[in-house]
Amino acid sequence: MRNYLRYALRETLTNLWRNRMMTIAAVLTVAVSLSLVGSALLLRQSAAQASAQWQLGTRVTVWMAPTATSGEISSVHTQLRQLPIVKSCVFQSQYKDYLQSKSILPASEWTLLKPGDVPSSFICTPTVPNDAFTIQATFQHEPGVYMVTAPEQQIRQMNHTIRIVQVVFIVLAIVLMVSATVLILNTIRMAIFSRRREVSVMKLVGATNWFIRIPYITEGFVQGLLGSAVAMGAVWALKTWYPLHNEFSIGSSALWGTNIVVLLVGVLVGSVGSGIAIRRFLDV
Amino acid sequence: MILFENVSKTYKNGTPALSHVSVNIEKGEFVFLVGASGSGKTTFLRLLLREEFPDQGRILEAGRDIASLPKWRVPYLRRNIGCVFQDFRLLPNKTVTENVAFALEVIGRPASTVASQVPQILELVGLGEKGHRLPHELSGGEQQRVAVARAFVNRPLILLADEPTGNLDPTNSESIMALLERINRTGTTVVMATHDQNMVNRMRRRVIELDHGEVVRDQVRGVYGVPEGVL
Numbered sequence: 001m002r003n004y005l006r007y008a009l010r011e012t013l014t015n016l017w018r019n020r021m022m023t024i025a026a027v028l029t030v031a032v033s034l035s036l037v038g039s040a041l042l043l044r045q046s047a048a049q050a051s052a053q054w055q056l057g058t059r060v061t062v063w064m065a066p067t068a069t070s071g072e073i074s075s076v077h078t079q080l081r082q083l084p085i086v087k088s089c090v091f092q093s094q095y096k097d098y099l100q101s102k103s104i105l106p107a108s109e110w111t112l113l114k115p116g117d118v119p120s121s122f123i124c125t126p127t128v129p130n131d132a133f134t135i136q137a138t139f140q141h142e143p144g145v146y147m148v149t150a151p152e153q154q155i156r157q158m159n160h161t162i163r164i165v166q167v168v169f170i171v172l173a174i175v176l177m178v179s180a181t182v183l184i185l186n187t188i189r190m191a192i193f194s195r196r197r198e199v200s201v202m203k204l205v206g207a208t209n210w211f212i213r214i215p216y217i218t219e220g221f222v223q224g225l226l227g228s229a230v231a232m233g234a235v236w237a238l239k240t241w242y243p244l245h246n247e248f249s250i251g252s253s254a255l256w257g258t259n260i261v262v263l264l265v266g267v268l269v270g271s272v273g274s275g276i277a278i279r280r281f282l283d284v
Numbered sequence: 285m286i287l288f289e290n291v292s293k294t295y296k297n298g299t300p301a302l303s304h305v306s307v308n309i310e311k312g313e314f315v316f317l318v319g320a321s322g323s324g325k326t327t328f329l330r331l332l333l334r335e336e337f338p339d340q341g342r343i344l345e346a347g348r349d350i351a352s353l354p355k356w357r358v359p360y361l362r363r364n365i366g367c368v369f370q371d372f373r374l375l376p377n378k379t380v381t382e383n384v385a386f387a388l389e390v391i392g393r394p395a396s397t398v399a400s401q402v403p404q405i406l407e408l409v410g411l412g413e414k415g416h417r418l419p420h421e422l423s424g425g426e427q428q429r430v431a432v433a434r435a436f437v438n439r440p441l442i443l444l445a446d447e448p449t450g451n452l453d454p455t456n457s458e459s460i461m462a463l464l465e466r467i468n469r470t471g472t473t474v475v476m477a478t479h480d481q482n483m484v485n486r487m488r489r490r491v492i493e494l495d496h497g498e499v500v501r502d503q504v505r506g507v508y509g510v511p512e513g514v515l
Contacts, residue, residue, distance in 0.1 A: 007389050018377050201373050204333070205434065206363035207390040208356070 004211070011215035016222060022194070023223060026187045030227020030266050033180025035234035037173055038262040042235055044169030045254040046244065051162040058129040058151065062122040062139050065146040066094065072144025073120065080122055083138070085131040089124040097121055119146050129159060177265065184227075184269045188220055189277040199281045209282045216274045224270020231266065232259045285311040285442065285473045286332065291341035293327055293497075301327035302497040305341070309475065311441075314468045316484050317477040318508055319494035325477035328494070329444050332475070333365060334358050346441060363391050366435030366443040366472075370450035372427045374419040380406065380430050381415035387434045401437060409433045409463060425456030432463050436472070443467055445476040449483065457483065481508040 016023050062080070064073055080089045092100070098115040105113070126132045132150040139148050192199075202212045239255045242248075286309040293302045302324045309315055317325045330336045331343055334350050343350050346364065353361060367373075374383050381402055388398045406412050409429040419427055428448060435443055445464065449457035461483055468474045478484060484491060484507060491506025492499060 003389070003392060003394055006395070197373075198375055198377075201375055202386075202390070203359070204362065204367055204373065205387045205390050206359045206361075208359045211359075211390060 008215050008218060012218040012222065015215060015219050019195075022187070022190070023219075026184065026220075026223040026270075027227045027230070029183050029187045030180070030224055030270065031230035031234070033176065033183055034228050034231035034262045034266050037176045037180055037265065038231055038235035038258050039238050040169050040173035040176055041258045041261060042238060042250060042254065044166060044173060045258065046242070046248045046250050047162060047165040047169060049250065049254070050248045051158075051166070058126060058132060060124045060126060060132045060135045060148065060150045062124065062135075062148050063119040063146040064121065064144055066117055066119050068120070068144035068146075072142075076122065076139065076142055076145060079139075079142075080124060083135070085127050085134055087125045087127045089122045092121045092123060094118050094120045180265070181269050181273075184224075185273045185277065188223075188270070188273045192216065192274065192277045192281065196281045199278065203282070212282060213275060213278055216278050217271045220274030221267055221271040224266040224268070224273075225263075227270070228263045228266025231262050235259055235262060285309055285313070285346060286475070287342075287344040288328075289342040289344070291331065291338045291343060293324075293331065293336060293338050293340075300497050302331075302338075302494075305494075305497070305499055307492060307499060307502065309473060311473055312468070312471050314465070314474045314487075314489045315476070316487075316489055316491045316506070316508075317475060317494065318479070318484060318491055321479075323494040324497040325494055326446060327497075329446050329475065329477060332442070332444060333367065334361060363438065364441045366438075366440040368428070368431050368435050368443070368445040368448045370447040372419070372424075372431045372451075374427060374430055374434075376419055378418075379415065380411060380417050380419070380422070383419070383430055384434045384437050387437050391438060393438075405433045405437045408466075410459075423456075425452055425459065428452060428456070428460055429463065432460065432467075436467050439470075440472060442473045442475065445474065445478075447478055447480075448476065449478065449480050454482075461487070484508040 062076060064076065077089070077091065080086050095115045097120060098113065098118040101113065101118060102110050124135060126135055136148045136150045139145050199212060235258055236255065239250050242250060286307070288305050288307040291302055291305045292300075294300045305324075305328070317328060319325055327336060331338055332345065332350075334353065338351060345361070348361075350361060375386065378386065384402050384405060385398045388401060393401075403412065403415065406415055409432055411426060411429055411433070414422065414426065419430065422430065428451075432448075443464070448464070449460055452460065457480065464474055464476065465487075488505045488507070491501065491503045491508070493501035493506075
């Protein structure tokens with residue numbers, strides 16, 4: 001076993017060096033393809049991040065009429081609490097709203113206002129932004145409710161845009177991933193095709209399939225590893241110099257996640273690809 | 285050592301390669317396989333290596349039916365068979381020493397054995413000084429001697445040679461034949477397919493002649509051509 005490990009390691013290193021042009025080609029193919037895949041994944045996460053942030057910001061406000069009785073208020077409160085599409089609700093008393101209106105109204109008008117004129121309100125977060133409309137329709141005609149406001153138009157547009165952006169990036173990532181796999185497999189197959197004679201000689205002197213296969217697989221593994229290391233660098237660079245901020249900003253967990261995917265894909269495609277590519281030359 | 289019992293083989297395109305061949309080769313024999321191109325000599329050797337399957341009949345090697353051998357055992361079968369070909373089949377990017385050592389590494393011999401046996405066998409084939417060369421830096425005769433060294437380094441029971449002198453001049457052919465004879469004297473069974481008339485006539489060994497896949501002659505001390513009164 002020790003003999004074989006030494007043999008496999010030596011064979012892998014000499015093969016990488018002797019076929020260095022092919023090694024460079026394979027490493028570059030992996031690097032370029034996976035940089036694109038990684039970037040697409042990162043951008044998708046950026047869009048998802050923004051969408052999550054916006055969703056947190058969607059509020060529906062149920063304004064109670066200033067004349068609403070405490071029974072009506074508690075009835076609306078109970079209903080809001082029981083509705084599954086409502087994630088959470090905060091009650092603002094008339095006095096609190098009165099204080100808040102100070103910051104909105106000009107001083108001359110606010111001085112005319114009394115706490116009793118101001119409606120109390122429930123500020124609610126829907127489970128899904130789209131549910132804002134349902135909440136609005138449900139409570140608009142409840143007794144004691146003055147009006148229900150929701151940022152209707154913006155929610156519709158935002159959801160639509162985010163859905164499109166996410167779909168575009170997912171499709172892009174999948175297409176790039178598939179083409180990267182095909183490119184890498186093809187490069188490896190060409191490398192192995194040029195050495196099919198070598199494989200047939202190995203078979204002739206009684207080498208078992210695994211004996212032949214392992215150095216090729218580790219070779220593909222090393223190529224995949226080097227290629228994905230470059231791609232990981234590219235993804236990291238994209239994160240560092242990413243032009244969008246605030247809700248679009250990419251967290252370090254997203255970067256790590258993407259880089260782990262890039263590494264796994266590179267290493268898997270490299271080693272499994274070599275294993276598959278050599279299979280047809282082993283059947284002698 | 286080698287027993288063909290009523291062996292037939294037809295290729296997928298319908299070309300018959302061997303039909304109803306029955307041959308028994310004893311341990312330590314030196315056998316020439318002769319016949320025109322396409323007479324089935326190479327198929328005979330490929331069947332022994334289990335690169336091909338017989339359609340019919342049995343092939344026994346060292347008492348074992350090789351057709352019933354599971355696929356994963358085939359490499360172990362080949363370790364008992366040395367092979368030499370017309371086109372040498374050396375690994376082009378390995379040195380002479382590495383090429384010969386490879387046959388030992390494949391069967392898991394420890395590095396110390398490899399280090400001691402490879403120079404010995406290279407000395408035997410007269411290439412002791414050229415171990416560090418790459419195959420393309422050697423003459424045809426030298427390359428074939430490397431191939432013989434590789435085939436013999438793990439002392440196989442059987443040595444198969446498919447026109448080993450086909451690409452060589454008479455002097456180099458002589459030295460390869462001398463090597464094969466020497467290997468044969470150690471008890472290794474040698475089966476050699478050849479077109480080299482002079483060689484066969486001079487050596488006076490057993491000759492099996494194939495014609496359109498059939499054995500038309502099996503003579504103990506034969507010559508290349510058909511002698512008078514044999515058929």
